[in-house]
Each structure stands twice: as structure tokens, then as C-alpha cells.
Amino acid sequence: MTSIYIHIPFCKSLCRYCDFTKFAIHHQNVDAYLDSLEKEIRGACKGALPRTIYIGGGTPTAMNAEQLKRLMNIVDENFDLSKLEEFTIEANPGDLTPEKCALLKNVTRVSLGVQTFDQDILIKIGRLHSQKDVGENIKNLKAVGIDNITIDLMYGLPTQTIKTIQKDLEIFDKLEINHVSVYSLILEEGTYLFNHKQDLPDEDEEYEQGKFIERELEKRGLKRYEISNFARINYESKHNLVYWNNEEYYGFGCGASGYINKTRYENTTDLQQYLQGITKINEHKLTPQEIEEERIFLGLRKVEGVNCPDQDTTDLEKKGLIIRENGRIRLSERGFELANEVMSEFIQGED
Numbered sequence: 001m002t003s004i005y006i007h008i009p010f011c012k013s014l015c016r017y018c019d020f021t022k023f024a025i026h027h028q029n030v031d032a033y034l035d036s037l038e039k040e041i042r043g044a045c046k047g048a049l050p051r052t053i054y055i056g057g058g059t060p061t062a063m064n065a066e067q068l069k070r071l072m073n074i075v076d077e078n079f080d081l082s083k084l085e086e087f088t089i090e091a092n093p094g095d096l097t098p099e100k101c102a103l104l105k106n107v108t109r110v111s112l113g114v115q116t117f118d119q120d121i122l123i124k125i126g127r128l129h130s131q132k133d134v135g136e137n138i139k140n141l142k143a144v145g146i147d148n149i150t151i152d153l154m155y156g157l158p159t160q161t162i163k164t165i166q167k168d169l170e171i172f173d174k175l176e177i178n179h180v181s182v183y184s185l186i187l188e189e190g191t192y193l194f195n196h197k198q199d200l201p202d203e204d205e206e207y208e209q210g211k212f213i214e215r216e217l218e219k220r221g222l223k224r225y226e227i228s229n230f231a232r233i234n235y236e237s238k239h240n241l242v243y244w245n246n247e248e249y250y251g252f253g254c255g256a257s258g259y260i261n262k263t264r265y266e267n268t269t270d271l272q273q274y275l276q277g278i279t280k281i282n283e284h285k286l287t288p289q290e291i292e293e294e295r296i297f298l299g300l301r302k303v304e305g306v307n308c309p310d311q312d313t314t315d316l317e318k319k320g321l322i323i324r325e326n327g328r329i330r331l332s333e334r335g336f337e338l339a340n341e342v343m344s345e346f347i348q349g350e351d
């Protein structure tokens with residue numbers, strides 16, 4: 001069994017902080033993109049037996065109903081779905097009309113890019129949806145039997161405060177959501193917000209906001225199980241655990257990456273190239289040592305940590321960043337705060 005990631009790189013409008021591979025959907029030949037995608041999937045793994053599928057982007061639901069229907073059919077016709085345990089699609093609030101929800105054949109889980117419910121902040125970060133859209137979308141999804149809904153929440157956004165986050169959480173309480181991914185705003189070079197750094201919380205405020213969300217989600221029964229992810233029991237993302245458990249998966253689409261036969265690969269991020277049938281542009285077969293480094297590096301993202309009987313971690317333990325128990329290591333609370341630095345210790349050649 002395997003896992004499948006499919007990238008749909010189109011969005012209705014471009015958020016001011018985003019540096020993913022994505023293109024404004026207007027004037028794009030989405031049908032031609034779906035042709036290339038289908039060809040890529042057929043060539044690589046027609047008939048594969050996925051345990052998890054994740055369609056991300058971009059915004060898959062920015063496509064029109066016809067295109068969305070075709071995408072669902074591509075999945076249905078090219079994979080054996082008899083062992084499918086989880087099928088997630090990303091959506092932007094506002095896109096999920098009753099018509100589109102009814103098309104989400106085989107989908108079991110929807111990831112809604114909420115970020116915040118605060119209308120002023122949404123405008124500042126270039127997102128088009130409203131709080132009302134989220135409630136309506138969830139209602140529409142439930143009407144077609146999809147009640148496994150995860151949302152993204154962000155902190156460190158322009159003019160955001162503990163007070164606005166408190167309000168976000170009050171709205172969250174009314175929505176029966178079982179999984180939340182929490183991210184701080186990262187100012188990526190070249191994005192609008194990188195060039196217009198205004199009204200941003202300072203480092204201390206941002207830290208407090210992150211801690212506040214963490215505490216409040218835990219109070220509400222959502223347990224942190226990975227650096228950025230919180231879930232009620234049995235609602236952990238099976239697909240994302242594939243990444244953190246260093247298991248293999250196919251990646252399809254412009255800008256996708258995959259890990260098959262111990263080889264990591266990246267597809268082109270150039271849409272025109274992809275439409276011409278050029279897919280993989282980088283491949284790297286991992287050495288046994290790299291596989292082991294990545295297993296630890298990725299496994300440490302999980303709260304439960306990772307099996308690691310052999311590696312010497314005394315220094316990190318002494319600094320209170322790593323906890324070792326029964327041959328496993330995991331990040332301490334402080335370790336989570338400094339996760340990138342701690343994890344880089346396990347990659348050869350990094351300082």
C-alpha cells in the first residue's frame with residue numbers, strides 16, 4: 001500500500017504571505033493541467049492501492065465544478081480505493097458550494113484554510129473569505145456526510161492580538177472541528193507581507209500568541225501530536241503521519257514532491273514545462289545514513305518522538321531539549337520551541 005499526494009497549483013487570489021507553487025486560476029488552462037496530471041499518474045502508478053490520498057495546493061476547490069468532478073474521476077479511475085483509509089482535500093472557505101461538496105466522491109476529510117476569523121486581518125493578508133463562509137461550508141460538507149474537518153489557524157499576523165485570537169477560538173467552539181494545524185506567519189522573501197512589514201506583533205507577542213493557542217486548544221480536548229498539529233483522539237492526520245514516519249508516497253502535479261523506492265524526487269514548479277509533459281526535475285536516491293537521519297529528523301516532529309537506541313544525544317538531553325525514554329527520544333517543551341535547531345543536529349554536515 002502507498003500514499004498519494006496530488007498538487008493543484010491554482011488559487012482564486014494570491015495570499016500576501018504565500019510562497020507555495022501556485023498561480024492565479026484566471027486565464028490558466030486548468031483542463032490542460034488535468035490532462036498532464038492524468039498522464040503523469042497513469043505513467044507512474046495506475047492501479048496503485050493507496051491507504052491515504054491528499055489533494056493540496058494551491059486550492060483544489062478553486063477549480064470549477066466540471067474540473068473538480070474530473071479530478072475526482074481521475075482518482076477513482078486510476079487507483080484501487082478498496083483499502084483507502086483517508087482522503088483529504090484542501091479547500092478555501094467560500095469555495096465549497098453544495099454543488100461542489102456533492103462532487104467530493106470518496107473524500108473523507110476536508111482541510112479548510114481558515115487562518116483567522118477576523119475580517120480585518122483576513123483582508124490584510126489577502127484572503128477573500130468571511131467567517132460566515134466557514135460555517136456554511138462546514139454545513140454543506142456535513143450534508144454530504146463529510147464531518148472530518150481540519151482547519152489552519154495562524155498567529156503573528158498583522159494587528160493580531162491575544163484578544164482577536166480569543167475571539168477566533170470562541171467561533172471555533174461553535175464549529176465542531178476535530179483537528180487544527182497552527183502556524184506562525186513566516187515572512188518569505190518576495191511575498192507582499194515581506195515587503196510591507198506593518199502592524200506585526202513583536203517576537204514576544206508572537207511567542208505568547210503561539211503559547212496561548214496551544215493551551216487553549218489543549219483545554220478544548222485537542223492534543224498536540226506534532227509540532228504544528230492538534231487533534232481530538234483518533235483524528236490525527238493519517239496522511240501527514242506518512243511523512244513524519246518517513247514512509248514512501250507518490251507526489252503528482254506541478255510543484256509536487258515524492259519519495260518512492262528510497263528516492264526523493266521533485267517535480268518542476270514551472271507550469272508551462274509541466275503542461276508540456278515534463279514532470280520530475282530532481283531525483284536523489286538516499287543512502288542508508290540519509291534514510292536514518294531523515295527518520296529521526298522527521299520523527300522528532302511528533303510528540304511521541306522516534307525510536308533511537310543508538311544515537312548519542314547526551315548533549316541535547318543535558319540542555320533539556322531532548323527526553324530519552326526506553327530507547328526513544330522526543331522533544332521537550334523547550335525542544336519544541338527550538339525544534340529546527342534541535343532537528344538539524346541529526347543531519348550530517350549541518351552546524
Ligand code: SF4
Nearest residue numbers: 011014015018057058
Ligand atoms: S490559498 Fe493557499 S496556496 Fe493559495 S495563495 Fe493562499 S495560502 Fe497560498
